Amino acid sequence: MARYSKLNPGDMSAAQKAVVDEIVSGKRGRFGGPFEILVRAPEVCKHLSRLGEYLRWGSSLSPALSELAICLTARHIRANYEWHAHAPLAIEGGVPAAAIEAIRTGATPSFAAKDQALAYKLVSELIDTKRLSDASFAEGIAAFGEQGVVELGTIIGYYTAIGNALNVFEVALPPGQAPYFA
Numbered sequence: 001m002a003r004y005s006k007l008n009p010g011d012m013s014a015a016q017k018a019v020v021d022e023i024v025s026g027k028r029g030r031f032g033g034p035f036e037i038l039v040r041a042p043e044v045c046k047h048l049s050r051l052g053e054y055l056r057w058g059s060s061l062s063p064a065l066s067e068l069a070i071c072l073t074a075r076h077i078r079a080n081y082e083w084h085a086h087a088p089l090a091i092e093g094g095v096p097a098a099a100i101e102a103i104r105t106g107a108t109p110s111f112a113a114k115d116q117a118l119a120y121k122l123v124s125e126l127i128d129t130k131r132l133s134d135a136s137f138a139e140g141i142a143a144f145g146e147q148g149v150v151e152l153g154t155i156i157g158y159y160t161a162i163g164n165a166l167n168v169f170e171v172a173l174p175p176g177q178a179p180y181f182a
Contacts, residue, residue, distance in 0.1 A: 003169045004037060015042035023049050027057045033085065037165045051158055059151045061144065063093035065119045069155040071095075072123045075103050078181035079163030081171045087180075104180055118143050122152055 009017065019042045020031050026049070031039075038045035059066055067090035074082040083104065091097050095116060099109035111117040122140050125132055132140065140149045173179065 002172050004040075004171075006036060007039065012039070013042065016040075016045075018042070019046045019049070022046065027053050033081070034162045034165050034171070037169045037171065048158070048161060051154075052162070055151065055155055055158055059155075060147050061119075061151050061155075062115070064090065064095050064113070064116060065144075065148075065152075066155060067093045068095050068099075068116055068119050069123045069152055070159050071100060071103055072120070072127060073156050073159040074163055075106070075181070076127050077160060077163045077167065079159075079166050080173055080179045080181055081166045082159060082163045083180045084173055084177065115143060119152065122149075123156060126153060126156060 007016070009020070012020065016039050019035075019039055023031050023035055023045075028049075035045055035049060038048055055066065061069075067086055070086040071083065071090050073079075074086060087100050087104070090100055094113070096109075096111065099111055099116070099120075102109035109120065111120060118139060122132060122136055125136050137149070140152070144152065
């Protein structure tokens with residue numbers, strides 16, 4: 001059971017309405033998901049929405065790499081709604097469905113694409129140890145550049161914030177959809 005009720009436009013403050021309008025007029029084209037929660041803190045919502053829009057549609061990383069990092073983050077924090085939204089996007093972006101399922105179940109995925117294998121390694125290492133070894137850092141820089149390494153780390157942070165909001169407010173999956181994580 002969700003721990004929030006949907007805000008009606010008539011009940012929103014001017015700051016909340018402005019954020020909703022900005023989100024709807026951006027690349028998302030709609031208002032919903034985690035922003036239903038975040039709009040309760042309009043400045044947080046505005047800035048996270050802008051960052052998320054860049055990370056999804058403006059990053060130097062391919063959709064496959066971005067969505068892989070998002071799925072690893074969702075699995076790490078067991079964010080069911082986040083997984084529900086992004087696992088299909090990862091597959092659509094080119095991550096093998098078998099790899100996504102392995103991540104969901106906590107198994108080690110295999111990748112034919114070297115960039116996906118490296119992104120998996122870097123994101124997993126950063127999530128697990130909160131650091132990158134010198135060797136992993138050097139591999140990441142060689143493959144993705146400084147910008148790409150910054151973006152991978154930022155994806156983890158951003159989607160941890162989003163997943164935490166979804167988890168704290170117990171945002172429900174669509175009716176009939178079983179949770180992906182216990």
